[in-house]
Amino acid sequence: MSTVDPGEIEKFQAMAAEWWDPEGKFKPLHMLNPCRLDYITGQIAGEFDRDLSAPRPFEGLRILDIGCGGGLLSEPMARLGATVVGVDAAGRNIPVAEAHAAQSGLEIDYRHTTAEALVVSGEAPFDAVLNMEVVEHVADPAAYLRACHDLLRPGGLMIASTLNRNPKSYVFAIVGAEQVMRWLPKGTHDWRKFITPDELYGLLRDAGLEPVDRMGMVFNFARWSWRLSPDDLSVNYVTASLRPAA
Numbered sequence: 256m257s258t259v260d261p262g263e264i265e266k267f268q269a270m271a272a273e274w275w276d277p278e279g280k281f282k283p284l285h286m287l288n289p290c291r292l293d294y295i296t297g298q299i300a301g302e303f304d305r306d307l308s309a310p311r312p313f314e315g316l317r318i319l320d321i322g323c324g325g326g327l328l329s330e331p332m333a334r335l336g337a338t339v340v341g342v343d344a345a346g347r348n349i350p351v352a353e354a355h356a357a358q359s360g361l362e363i364d365y366r367h368t369t370a371e372a373l374v375v376s377g378e379a380p381f382d383a384v385l386n387m388e389v390v391e392h393v394a395d396p397a398a399y400l401r402a403c404h405d406l407l408r409p410g411g412l413m414i415a416s417t418l419n420r421n422p423k424s425y426v427f428a429i430v431g432a433e434q435v436m437r438w439l440p441k442g443t444h445d446w447r448k449f450i451t452p453d454e455l456y457g458l459l460r461d462a463g464l465e466p467v468d469r470m471g472m473v474f475n476f477a478r479w480s481w482r483l484s485p486d487d488l489s490v491n492y493v494t495a496s497l498r499p500a501a
Contacts (some may be wrong), residue, residue, distance in 0.1 A: 258369070258370075258371060258393040258394050258395040258396075258398050258399040258402070259344045259369055259390060259393065259394065260308070260392060260393060260394040269398035274324055274325025274326070274327070274348065274351050274352070274355075275325055275351070275355055276387075280323070281325075281327075284324075284327055284388075284409055285327070286480070286481060287330070287472065287481050287491070288327055289480075289481070290326070290407050290472050290480075290481035290482060290483060291328065291387060291472070291493070292331055293483060294414070294455050294483055294493050295305075295328070295385065295472060296331075296335070296432055297315055298412065298414055298468065298495045299313065299316070299318075299383055299412060300312060301380065302383075302412045302495075302497075303316060303383075303412075305448075306354070309356065310336075310494040311335060311336025312335055312336060313332065313335040313336045313337035314336035314337075315336075316336075316337045316338070316382045316383060317337070317338045317340075317381045317382050317383075318332050318337045318339050318340070318381060318382065318383045318384075318385065318495050319339075319341075319342070319373075319381040319383070319384045319385065319406060320332065320339060320340070320341040320345075320385045320387075321342055321370055321384060321385065321386050321403070322342075322343055322386070322387065322388065322392075322420065323341030323342060323343050323348070323352060323365065324343060324348050324352070325348060325351045325352050325355060326341060326351075326355055326356055326363065326365070327354065328343045328385055328387060329341040329356070329363050329365070330355070330356060330359060330361055331350065332385075333356070333361045333362070333363050334361065336455065337383075338364075339363045339364065339480055340358075340363075340364045340365075340366065340381070341363055341364070341366070342365075342366045342367075342368050342370070342373065343365075343366075343367065344367075344369050346367040349365050349366070349367045350354065352365045354467045354493055355490070369402075369423050370399060370402040370403055370406060371398075371399075371402045373402075373406055374402050374405045374406060376471050377408065378433070380406060380407055380408035380411065381406055381407055381408065381411060382407075382408060382409070382411050383407075383411060383412045383413070383414070384403050384407055384412075384413040384414070385413075385414050385447050386403055386413055386414065386415040386416075387414065387415070387416045387493075388416055388418075389414060389415075389416065389417075390450060390455070390458075391417045391418055391419050391445075391448045391449055391450060392448070396450065397458055397462065400415075400458050400459060400461075400462035400464070401462045401463070402463070403415075403462065403464075404462045404463045404464050404498055407464075407498040408498070409499065409500045409501040410497065410498065410499075410500040411497070411498045412485070412495060412496070412497055413464060413495070413496050413497075413498070414493065414494070414495055415455070415459075415493070415494050415496070416472070416493035417449065417450050417453060417455060417491075417492070418449045418490060418492075419449060419451055419488060419490055419491075419492060420446065420447075420449035420450060420454075421451070421452070421489065423489045423490060424446070424449055424489065424490045425446050426443045427430070429480055433443070448467075452492055452494070453471055455494060456469075456494070459494070463498065463499075464496040464497065464498055465496055465497045465498075465499055466494060466495070466496045467496060467497055468494065468495040468497050469488065469492060469493065469494040469495070470484065470485055470488075470489065470493050470494075471483070471484040471485070471486065471487040471488040471489065471490075472484070472490075472491040472492060472493060473487050473490070473491070474490075474491075
């Protein structure tokens with residue numbers, strides 16, 4: 256079974272060539288990326304007792320980046336020493352990611368596939384799964400998160416981010432980002448698919464995962480940058496969850 260939504264994939268196919276243009280259609284992700292990486296690296300380092308000041312602190316860890324796009328998260332994970340597999344259901348993203356990794360001197364295993372297909376193929380389990388800004392684009396979030404669970408080893412960590420569903424997120428993510436600021440093409444997001452933090456925690460538990468943390472990602476208009484917030488999950492937010500040890 257696949258949870259891929261063909262309509263959602265086509266949106267990202269059309270933008271594939273612009274992944275590494277910081278002023279292009281993925282400008283919002285380039286702006287958000289430092290904030291995402293702060294959370295991801297902190298959670299992985301804390302869970303696996305890694306020293307981020309070391310030259311390659313994630314050496315020996317196997318990390319899966321689902322919805323890898325052009326590799327905005329896969330490449331930093333590889334630079335930190337992890338063995339990285341990046342997968343995307345939008346096939347046009349993979350050559351872009353491969354070319355940029357080669358230019359950067361990085362070895363990353365990029366594949367045009369899905370989480371469900373990896374499970375069916377018997378893929379070896381991962382220490383960590385990055386599931387960033389994906390769950391709001393799939394056709395069946397519950398089935399998709401069960402596949403993510405199955406791709407983690409017992410004791411493995413998943414980092415998942417998405418958008419809250421409330422009037423404020425509609426104003427900021429749909430009206431503001433797509434219609435006023437034109438940071439994203441109109442129709443990139445469907446507000447009805449946004450997921451509240453409590454709903455996501457429920458879905459994670461139903462998938463067999465144990466939520467352990469959640470944090471808001473808030474845009475500061477005065478500084479024109481993003482920051483992590485433990486209190487404000489009203490629009491963008493990120494969670495950490497574990498597959499319980501056997």
